[in-house]
Amino acid sequence: MVTAIDLLHQGRNEELWQMCCGFLRLDINGFMEVQERLLLQQLELLNNSPLGAKVMKGARPKTMEEFRRLAPLTTYKDYCPELQEKREDVLPGKPELWAHSSGWSGEFPEKWVPLTADYIQQLSINLFGVGLISCCQDWGETSMIPDTIKILYSVAPKPYISGTFADVLRKQSPIKYLPTIEEAASLPFDERIKLGFQQALYQGLDYFFGLSLVLVAVGEKFNQSSKRINLRPFIAHPGGLWRLGKGIIKSRLAGRQLLPKDIWSLKGIIGSGVDSVVYKEKIKELWGRYPLDLYSCTEGSVIATQAWDYNGMTFFPNLNFLEFIPEDEQLKYQMDRSYQPKTLLMNEVKAGEKYEIVITNFYGGMITRYRIGDMIKITSLHNDKLGIEIPQMAFERRVDDFIDFYVVILTEKSIWQAIEKSDIPYEDWVAFKDTDNMVLNIGIELKEGYQGNKENIAVRLFKELAYPDNDKSTVQHDDLMDIADFKVQVNLLPKGTFASYSARRQAENADPAHLKVPHVNPPQKVLAMLTAEVEETIVVTKTGVKVQEKSGLEKVNIS
Numbered sequence: 001m002v003t004a005i006d007l008l009h010q011g012r013n014e015e016l017w018q019m020c021c022g023f024l025r026l027d028i029n030g031f032m033e034v035q036e037r038l039l040l041q042q043l044e045l046l047n048n049s050p051l052g053a054k055v056m057k058g059a060r061p062k063t064m065e066e067f068r069r070l071a072p073l074t075t076y077k078d079y080c081p082e083l084q085e086k087r088e089d090v091l092p093g094k095p096e097l098w099a100h101s102s103g104w105s106g107e108f109p110e111k112w113v114p115l116t117a118d119y120i121q122q123l124s125i126n127l128f129g130v131g132l133i134s135c136c137q138d139w140g141e142t143s144m145i146p147d148t149i150k151i152l153y154s155v156a157p158k159p160y161i162s163g164t165f166a167d168v169l170r171k172q173s174p175i176k177y178l179p180t181i182e183e184a185a186s187l188p189f190d191e192r193i194k195l196g197f198q199q200a201l202y203q204g205l206d207y208f209f210g211l212s213l214v215l216v217a218v219g220e221k222f223n224q225s226s227k228r229i230n231l232r233p234f235i236a237h238p239g240g241l242w243r244l245g246k247g248i249i250k251s252r253l254a255g256r257q258l259l260p261k262d263i264w265s266l267k268g269i270i271g272s273g274v275d276s277v278v279y280k281e282k283i284k285e286l287w288g289r290y291p292l293d294l295y296s297c298t299e300g301s302v303i304a305t306q307a308w309d310y311n312g313m314t315f316f317p318n319l320n321f322l323e324f325i326p327e328d329e330q331l332k333y334q335m336d337r338s339y340q341p342k343t344l345l346m347n348e349v350k351a352g353e354k355y356e357i358v359i360t361n362f363y364g365g366m367i368t369r370y371r372i373g374d375m376i377k378i379t380s381l382h383n384d385k386l387g388i389e390i391p392q393m394a395f396e397r398r399v400d401d402f403i404d405f406y407v408v409i410l411t412e413k414s415i416w417q418a419i420e421k422s423d424i425p426y427e428d429w430v431a432f433k434d435t436d437n438m439v440l441n442i443g444i445e446l447k448e449g450y451q452g453n454k455e456n457i458a459v460r461l462f463k464e465l466a467y468p469d470n471d472k473s474t475v476q477h478d479d480l481m482d483i484a485d486f487k488v489q490v491n492l493l494p495k496g497t498f499a500s501y502s503a504r505r506q507a508e509n510a511d512p513a514h515l516k517v518p519h520v521n522p523p524q525k526v527l528a529m530l531t532a533e534v535e536e537t538i539v540v541t542k543t544g545v546k547v548q549e550k551s552g553l554e555k556v557n558i559s
Contacts, residue, residue: 004173151206
């Protein structure tokens with residue numbers, strides 16, 4: 001079977017792009033044709049599967065319409081204990097491998113998901129396509145792809161899905177991971193990152209795929225330590241000495257401290273999650289290019305990706321059948337858990353609307369009409385600039401990751417962006433609602449050495465959250481703020497609070513994506529792992545500031 005790298009070496013660039021990124025050239029009718037064709041193939045497999053019969057409650061649909069009418073929506077518990085026990089005899093297709101999520105945020109130790117050989121083959125093509133898109137400025141470009149692709153290995157090793165992506169990508173091209181997949185599997189996360197960047201300094205670096213937080217943290221450390229660089233250890237490593245020396249000269253000519261973009265010229269940066277959006281500009285400043293946002297999950301692998309304009313994400317048609325629960329239907333379900341929400345198809349969604357996404361695996365996968373738990377927003381029905389005729393999306397939030405104050409509805413993204421806009425140097429943060437009062441509790445750990453005025457910090461956060469568009473001229477909004485008595489309570493956490501939490505999670509062998517505290521509505525067990533004492537609590541309302549003495553985060557009643 002021809003691979004992506006074969007086509008590249010043979011100069012068959014148009015064939016390469018059609019194979020890996022042809023979905024960008026589909027119109028909505030072509031997209032739906034692919035969806036229906038692959039779904040009908042999948043139904044034949046599901047109808048002959050014992051677990052398929054179980055999750056579809058005995059239904060044997062033969063058409064897309066019957067499938068949506070007869071098969072119920074599912075969550076992971078509908079697949080247990082079969083998937084937890086990795087039983088292959090009940091599946092619609094024989095798995096080539098199993099991937100799992102961390103399970104930290106749910107009721108299961110981890111969520112195991114089977115991947116068939118055909119599914120993996122399609123996934124590998126999609127992943128190479130994402131790599132193509134991340135380093136180009138237009139359709140058909142291949143000049144930025146090196147013969148040997150060097151990628152920093154900053155993800156969790158397989159069977160975590162991020163490590164599975166790294167392994168699967170090698171089906172389409174030789175990849176040199178820094179450190180190697182074998183080395184990475186035996187190292188704790190922080191040592192893996194340290195070794196990877198050390199090797200990258202000596203050998204060079206082409207791509208980054210992983211947590212955007214890692215890029216920001218490394219970039220800031222470069223900036224802080226650039227005045228204390230000792231070149232002697234690099235004498236035995238000419239490649240490292242050359243890159244570092246070139247970077248120092250480049251930064252001095254620019255009249256600033258050393259940044260990673262002075263040392264490496266990355267061809268592509270691929271990130272996934274809310275932090276990619278929040279840190280987009282900071283990554284560009286530190287590393288010289290924007291991160292390409294990828295929407296993915298364990299149960300559905302890659303679902304959508306940005307194109308080279310770094311705006312809305314385009315859906316892949318060939319890995320999962322996609323359905324969308326409108327926001328009002330999702331709210332009906334929240335009010336009545338026995339309610340079966342109605343879904344829409346891709347050709348029925350509307351620009352500006354928010355939807356809970358539902359997926360069904362193709363190619364013998366097991367996940368069927370599965371509620372991932374994510375809310376997405378359809379930003380537009382097409383991308384006129386790039387000629388993409390498929391609806392564009394942006395990740396909005398987890399279904400349960402929002403805090404409703406009636407006059408203000410806050411998500412992880414909106415709170416994080418408010419903290420970033422306030423220009424407060426911080427290590428990390430956590431936020432939750434006090435159910436007894438209209439109070440948003442924000443626990444924030446400031447960076448070492450920052451001596452900011454605590455009252456000013458609280459006032460700035462209140463302003464960014466209550467008036468995100470810096471518009472206080474709306475009388476109706478002000479009146480609602482007065483009636484609701486919305487408050488922001490800022491708890492200043494001791495130095496090392498979040499580092500201690502991450503160290504404990506690392507000792508538990510957690511996925512790197514879950515080394516951090518869940519930012520919004522963390523479980524009580526997570527708050528209990530944070531230190532009980534805070535330096536000081538500042539409560540801000542529209543009318544004033546109140547200072548309280550030390551208090552405990554874990555004593556607050558949260559929803």
